Amino acid sequence: MNGFPALSVENLTRHFGSTRAVDGVTFTVESGRIAGFIGPNGAGKTTTMRILATLEVPTSGEAHICGFSAVDDPERVRQVVGFMPDHFGVYPYVACWEYLDFFARAYGLRGAERRDAVERTLAYTGIDSVADKPTRALSKGMRQRLSLGRALIHDPSVLILDEPAAGLDPRARIELRRLIRDLADQGKAILVSSHILTELSDIVDEVIVIEQGRLVAAGPMADIRQQLDRSCTIELVVAENPEGAVAWLQERLEVRHVERNGMKIQVVCAEAEEEVDEADVLVELVGAGFRVRRFGVRQETLEDLFLELTEGKLQ
Amino acid sequence: MTANSTSTSASSSQSGKLDSTRLDDWSDWLNPMLVKEMRQVAKSHVFQWTFLLVVVASWFLGLGAIVVCYPAIRYQSFGRSLVALLGCLMVIPLVFLVPGTMFRSMELERREATFELLSLTTLSTRQIVRGKLLSILAMALVLWSVAAPGLVFAYLLGGIDIVEVVSVPVGLFFVCAVASSVAALAGSLARNAVVVTIVALALIVGLFFAAMFCWAVIGETIWDSRLPAGWWSDIGDFAIALAVLIASGASLCVSLAAARWMPPEVDRSSFVRTRLLWVAGAAMMVVATLSYRFPNEIEVPLDLIVWFTCGWFVAGTLLVSERTELSRRIRRRLPASPWRRILVAWRIPGSAGGYVFTVASMAALSATPLLVTWLHDKPGPGVVHSPAVLVGPLLINWIYFSTYLGVVRLMLLFVRRRFFPQAGFLTALLIALVVLSAGTLISGLLLIVVAPFQPTEARLLSLLSWPARWVEIYEAVSSGPFLLTSVPVFHDLTLPATIALALVWILNLPSLVRGLFAETSPLPQAVAQAEEAERAPPPTPDPFAD
Ligand SMILES: Nc1ncnc2c1ncn2[C@@H]1O[C@H](COP(=O)(O)OP(=O)(O)OP(=O)(O)O)[C@@H](O)[C@H]1O
Ligand SMILES: [Mg+2]
Numbered sequence: 001m002n003g004f005p006a007l008s009v010e011n012l013t014r015h016f017g018s019t020r021a022v023d024g025v026t027f028t029v030e031s032g033r034i035a036g037f038i039g040p041n042g043a044g045k046t047t048t049m050r051i052l053a054t055l056e057v058p059t060s061g062e063a064h065i066c067g068f069s070a071v072d073d074p075e076r077v078r079q080v081v082g083f084m085p086d087h088f089g090v091y092p093y094v095a096c097w098e099y100l101d102f103f104a105r106a107y108g109l110r111g112a113e114r115r116d117a118v119e120r121t122l123a124y125t126g127i128d129s130v131a132d133k134p135t136r137a138l139s140k141g142m143r144q145r146l147s148l149g150r151a152l153i154h155d156p157s158v159l160i161l162d163e164p165a166a167g168l169d170p171r172a173r174i175e176l177r178r179l180i181r182d183l184a185d186q187g188k189a190i191l192v193s194s195h196i197l198t199e200l201s202d203i204v205d206e207v208i209v210i211e212q213g214r215l216v217a218a219g220p221m222a223d224i225r226q227q228l229d230r231s232c233t234i235e236l237v238v239a240e241n242p243e244g245a246v247a248w249l250q251e252r253l254e255v256r257h258v259e260r261n262g263m264k265i266q267v268v269c270a271e272a273e274e275e276v277d278e279a280d281v282l283v284e285l286v287g288a289g290f291r292v293r294r295f296g297v298r299q300e301t302l303e304d305l306f307l308e309l310t311e312g313k314l315q
Numbered sequence: 316m317t318a319n320s321t322s323t324s325a326s327s328s329q330s331g332k333l334d335s336t337r338l339d340d341w342s343d344w345l346n347p348m349l350v351k352e353m354r355q356v357a358k359s360h361v362f363q364w365t366f367l368l369v370v371v372a373s374w375f376l377g378l379g380a381i382v383v384c385y386p387a388i389r390y391q392s393f394g395r396s397l398v399a400l401l402g403c404l405m406v407i408p409l410v411f412l413v414p415g416t417m418f419r420s421m422e423l424e425r426r427e428a429t430f431e432l433l434s435l436t437t438l439s440t441r442q443i444v445r446g447k448l449l450s451i452l453a454m455a456l457v458l459w460s461v462a463a464p465g466l467v468f469a470y471l472l473g474g475i476d477i478v479e480v481v482s483v484p485v486g487l488f489f490v491c492a493v494a495s496s497v498a499a500l501a502g503s504l505a506r507n508a509v510v511v512t513i514v515a516l517a518l519i520v521g522l523f524f525a526a527m528f529c530w531a532v533i534g535e536t537i538w539d540s541r542l543p544a545g546w547w548s549d550i551g552d553f554a555i556a557l558a559v560l561i562a563s564g565a566s567l568c569v570s571l572a573a574a575r576w577m578p579p580e581v582d583r584s585s586f587v588r589t590r591l592l593w594v595a596g597a598a599m600m601v602v603a604t605l606s607y608r609f610p611n612e613i614e615v616p617l618d619l620i621v622w623f624t625c626g627w628f629v630a631g632t633l634l635v636s637e638r639t640e641l642s643r644r645i646r647r648r649l650p651a652s653p654w655r656r657i658l659v660a661w662r663i664p665g666s667a668g669g670y671v672f673t674v675a676s677m678a679a680l681s682a683t684p685l686l687v688t689w690l691h692d693k694p695g696p697g698v699v700h701s702p703a704v705l706v707g708p709l710l711i712n713w714i715y716f717s718t719y720l721g722v723v724r725l726m727l728l729f730v731r732r733r734f735f736p737q738a739g740f741l742t743a744l745l746i747a748l749v750v751l752s753a754g755t756l757i758s759g760l761l762l763i764v765v766a767p768f769q770p771t772e773a774r775l776l777s778l779l780s781w782p783a784r785w786v787e788i789y790e791a792v793s794s795g796p797f798l799l800t801s802v803p804v805f806h807d808l809t810l811p812a813t814i815a816l817a818l819v820w821i822l823n824l825p826s827l828v829r830g831l832f833a834e835t836s837p838l839p840q841a842v843a844q845a846e847e848a849e850r851a852p853p854p855t856p857d858p859f860a861d
Binding site (some may be wrong): 041047050053054055056071072074075078080083085087089090092093098102103105107108110111112114115150164 | 336339340345347348350351354355357360423427428429430431432434435436437578580581642643644647816828
């Protein structure tokens with residue numbers, strides 16, 4: 001855009017009475033990148049997003065979209081940001097296309113430009129088949145699409161999506177992921193929050209983790225993993241003698257933690273993933289006479305990262 | 316109608332082709348909210364049923380009239396009764412249904428959280444509320460246009476002149492617009508279910524009285540034809556001034572509804588103040604016309620001033636309860652030069668600007684009757700007063716007003732600092748009540764006890780009491796002609812009152828200065844760049860391109 005990061009937050013703080021909903025959060029998201037915004041319930045995700053969308057004003061700190069301050073310059077910010085809140089407001093007796101048409105007008109689109117925007121948004125989000133249906137009669141999935149369409153109608157360069165996947169079936173989620181990826185490929189910066197972490201891990205370029213209003217970690221997933229205590233988890237199923245297998249593994253590797261459930265064993269090693277050659281371990285294990293049914297190193301998921309980073313304190 | 320044809324045009328648009336784009340393009344000139352609400356209203360069952368009922372009723376009344384007086388239809392003046400009946404019938408949709416729809420529409424916006432979505436767009440809150448009101452009034456117009464053939468038929472039956480026939484829809488439309496504006500304000504007050512219920516009940520009662528009033532007026536003027544022939548030339552100017560006052564009051568309601576919806580960080584004060592000035596201007600017109608009509612009754616302007624002072628006190632309490640600290644958004648838009656700040660002090664949002672605004676407007680309000688009587692002050696038999704007589708009472712009234720409001724402001728600031736930082740209008744109103752009753756009730760009671768024994772103390776106590784003082788002045792003024800010197804301007808007790816005012820002002824001064832001369836927020840660096848970029852906009856990539 002104009003030489004500024006698409007989305008940036010500096011030392012953002014928002015208090016509600018004595019509650020520190022957001023407490024000195026700093027991060028940036030560049031154009032064309034998808035940032036996953038994660039944190040436990042009440043961590044302050046929605047509040048941060050609402051500040052970025054100009055719906056809320058911070059107690060202190062700055063929030064910029066394309067260089068425009070969401071605090072001082074809300075009018076300009078509104079033109080370049082699309083916000084999809086976690087709720088969906090409907091009007092009685094308003095059909096989908098009328099809904100989008102209204103918001104297109106509200107964003108100042110006129111004439112052919114407006115009609116094109118409505119038509120293309122309907123097609124892009126795949127709701128043209130229900131365009132004449134009243135918004136109240138839509139299924140959850142269709143509502144989410146319409147809501148995304150509303151956020152996209154004025155072609156914003158920054159998208160802020162608050163739990164867009166909540167309540168969607170697996171197919172709809174895959175569809176949504178595809179849409180989000182596609183939008184990022186078009187050069188939009190996207191900040192997306194979700195509780196369903198498996199949801200995000202495939203598409204996000206970076207993660208921002210907050211807890212109790214404070215930033216815990218921010219950056220590309222690999223970087224965050226680097227900063228964390230490096231460890232690796234081996235999962236295996238044996239046909240017999242699980243105690244023996246555990247004892248053998250504890251001798252062979254620097255084991256930090258073992259979990260056993262019948263024949264199923266999970267060992268967390270202190271070594272990093274790169275330092276453990278799982279093929280060697282398996283060969284040695286079989287060589288030692290253990291009948292191994294299944295063996296593998298578990299990839300650390302966003303969920304693990306989340307659990308490791310946050311302490312689960314609710315506010 | 317517009318809504319239907321646009322709907323067909325755009326539903327064909329989504330199948331790929333667009334035929335009636337011209338109408339659709341034309342609708343771009345309208346407020347987006349208006350277009351949306353009209354579409355909604357046209358599809359709502361309530362409206363469709365009302366529409367149908369009005370059609371049936373006006374046909375029924377027309378046919379009934381023919382049946383009742385068929386043989387002598389050319390000789391009877393049945394038209395008057397028919398217009399009155401139709402008018403009374405239309406009161407129900409126009410005074411109950413239309414404002415009720417407005418209330419619901421405002422209230423739903425918060426309940427369904429759609430208002431948030433609207434605040435994300437580039438529409439302003441005022442545009443939103445105005446669009447809603449316009450669509451509601453369009454609905455009223457449609458209903459009247461359905462009943463219009465009935466009115467035409469009634470006129471053809473005879474016995475009523477065209478002015479009277481037209482006055483019924485025009486008058487009812489006016490009442491409908493005012494009631495809808497009040498309903499808009501009521502709808503914006505709703506924050507939770509309990510408040511909604513209370514406000515809705517109050518609104519229903521209010522609308523019921525409005526309907527009764529309309530029925531009574533239609534019955535008296537149209538049915539019974541009791542309006543004296545020369546009324547227009549007698550009090551026409553006053554009627555217009557009153558209508559303007561009511562209309563500006565309605566417009567104030569709409570502005571307050573919009574302000575209520577705005578977050579406190581934005582400037583939600585300047586436009587409300589402009590509306591308040593309209594109301595004040597209209598109020599002055601009422602004072603002026605009445606003073607002109609009754610030149611010998613000096614009580615008339617004074618009476619009105621008392622009423623308007625009460626109104627301004629409430630408005631002043633509202634403005635004084637604005638935030639003391641200005642948000643960054645507001646500070647960025649303040650003029651930089653201190654002289655310009657002083658010049659536009661009354662427009663600066665926040666408690667300080669609010670106080671200056673109220674006190675200044677009250678001064679202007681007080682000056683108006685002086686001006687009118689001065690202009691009207693022709694020597695001659697029967698003219699018993701001169702503008703000089705008014706100076707004293709008005710000045711004293713203003714002094715009390717400023718002092719009391721200043722005390723309210725000081726106490727509110729104290730409450731905010733010590734106990735309740737979020738204290739708003741309701742707290743301010745409570746403080747105002749406490750201050751007023753302390754200054755009047757308590758001093759009044761003490762006065763009764765003290766007066767017989769301690770005349771000097773009694774005089775000091777009566778000084779405290781604004782109404783007591785007012786009654787004193789009022790009696791003195793209305794009992795006969797006075798010269799400037801005999802009016803208690805330089806009355807011994809006026810000096811302490813002025814000193815009290817000075818004290819209140821001195822105490823208010825630090826926070827007033829802080830509010831009015833708040834530092835401007837520095838202009839964000841990106842804005843300058845953006846303005847440059849706006850001059851030559853870069854080509855934006857097509858978001859929908861494959
Ligand atoms: N308007 C408000 N008034 C008072 N407190 C609020 C308000 N909005 C949010 N909070 C508080 O701020 C904290 C952060 O809330 P927020 O909604 O931002 O969390 P979140 O991360 O979005 O949570 P979730 O995952 O449950 O959606 C919570 O403790 C919440 O109670
Ligand atoms: Mg949330």
